[in-house]
Amino acid sequence: MTSFNPAIITTSKTDSAFDDLTAALGDPRPHPTEEALIQLGRALMTELIDLVSGTALEDYQTTLGEALIGAFHSAAGRIERDADRARDVMRSLDRDFDGSEVLDVELQAAIAKARAGDAATQACELIRDAAADAWTVNTGEVWTAWRGSRRGSHLTAAQLEAKQALRAIRNRRSGEADPGGPVIAFRGAPTADTAADAGRIFDALNWARQEWPDMALATTGAKGSEKLAIKWAQQKGVTLILARADFETHGKAAPFRANDELIALEPTCCFTLVHSVDQERAHQRSFGPALNFGQKATESGLRIVPIRARAA
Structure with a gap:
């Protein structure tokens, strides 16, 4: 395997699709800008960390930090479901539309509610992703949604559930929409979390991305080395697929x-x-489990690349 040095990653400023969306809503009240929402997310997380650091609550910092990010993730999901219900009403009214003024008013109201809900959902996602970004910068830890999928933004990569990715692959084979490029899987030890480990993991993943630029990264999201791989995916904007271990159902x-x-x-x-x-x-x-994964990959005829220390 060819070795590549990990790249220094920066986030570039892009035109704001969110600001364009809110400008088209026609609401006389102003919307917060994308920049203001991102600043809010970072400030909330920074304030929380500064407040609990060095206090008796420091032992619960991870729980508090993840709860703050998760609150905006949950809010985005709830608002999105409301917007989806408005779209259901839109489809029903459009199907039964008879040209009457009453139905036209109801249809326009449903359209406005769906669009406003989309904007509010994106606002929550911007705050969530900015808070998660600040969490990583301040603690070195990475946040992933504990269940479900998550759209990516210019701050974070998209995240998919493994089961959802499998359905998408089946759809691809049946001629339906192709969800993306090849999947690159990684399984690593929880104790492999040193700077040396990070360097070798990033070398491997950078090499893979050069070989397959449209790759998605699949992992279980376990602590240690796999969290390092997740951090790499988020920094690079690479789609993440999580096959989480379900201990409640499967035990050991x-x-x-x-x-x-x-x-x-x-x-x-x-x-x-x-x-x-x-x-x-x-x-x-x-x-x-990493040894087991390598064995199963070999038995399935998949390409397996062990990550090892650099040769002296």
């Missing part, structure tokens, strides 16, 4: 069931990092 077998979901995606390339490449952790045992 959950990590291996998650491996099955990754294999079912038929990834173009499978990376494994079975233990830290840091020499100070060389004595640690290999991570069983």
